[in-house]
Amino acid sequence: MRQRIMHHGARRRRERRRRAVWTGGELLVTVGVVLLLLVAHQLWWTNHEAKEGARRGVEALEREWGRDGGGDSGTDSDSGSPSSDRESAGPSESPAERRLRSTADRNPTPPDLSRxxxxxxxxxxxxxxxxxxxxxRQSVLNKGYVGHYPGTGQPGRAGNFALAGHRNTHGEPFRYINRLEPGDTVRVETRSAVYTYAVDRTLRQTSARDSGVLRPVPRSTVRPSYGYTAPGYFITLTTCTPEYTSRYRLVVWGRLVSMRPR
Structure with a gap:
């Protein structure tokens, strides 16, 4: 019976193939682990870090303003009937509100960038x-903060107080603004006052280049039926849509309904 002869060259080639397959498998596993770690970092750790940083940022502002608490601020601004339409000063405004409006409207000093x-x-x-x-991104949004578009209005002033925030990762403060409904309140607290806006309308999707939504009288240039035609006191919230993409923008608008001195 003839015996099969195994040549050393064939044996070495087979061994090299075995090692190559093993090495390739190890590399694939390593790459998979690295990708999982990157995803975990983006989806979990950046959120944890940014939310904690945002919480500390709120507390720092409250300390700076001489306050010792956070959660209940501004609740009084929703009690009682709201002021009349803030597009024009009316007799229903209290003397304190008139002084507040006068001070805000004539104070042109912009905040320090990234502060x-x-x-x-x-x-x-x-x-x-x-x-x-x-x-x-690095200086504001990735910290979990909401960013104010430079050149747009300031809280309580005539025009459009326009804000941007992440919808996913880095604290994702605007992840659920699509759930806001007409009448929901949005409060903006500053050193001197608390301004309450009421959600008025939502533009579910528009181009990322739709600058019309940021104008003093906000109105979409892509979908002109969405927006306003007369001056007023507006707030605009913008974020990316659909989730985990930056292809389009989701926009929520509100109108100023009340203000009170701090």
Whole structure:
């Protein structure tokens, strides 16, 4: 019976193939683990870190303003009947509100870039985050803050107080603004006052380049049926949509309904 002869060259080639397959498998497993770690970092750790940073930012502002608590601020602004339409000063305004409006409207000094100077409070979403000047990713948004578009209005002033925030990762403060409904309150707290806006309308999807939504009288240039035609006191919230993409923008608008001195 003839015996099969195994040549050393064939044996070495087989061994090299075995080692190559094993090495390739190890590399694939390593790459998979690294990708999982990156996903976990983006979806969990950046949220944890940014939310904690935003919480500390709110507390720092409250200390700066001479306050010792956070959660119940601004609740009085929803009690009683709201002021008349803030597009024009009316007799229903109290003397304190008239002084507040006069001071806000004639104070042109913009906040320092990237510095937190207000607190955004949305009770329906259990959201309470700092507002900083600018919409830079590293300097503002990735901290879990909400960013104010430079050149748009300021809280309580005539025009459009326009804000941006992440919808996913880095604290994702605007993840659920699509759940806001007409009449929901959005409060903006500053050193001197608390301004309460009521959600008025939502533009579910528009182009990321739709600058019309940020104008003093906000109106979409992509979908002109969405927006306003007369001056007023507006707030605009913008974020990316659909989730985990940045292709389009989701926009929520509100109108100023009351203000009170701090």
């Amino acid at each position: 937190a100077y207000a607190v955004l409070d949305i009770p329906r979403l259990h959201l309470r985050v700092p507002v900083a000047e600018g919409v830079g």
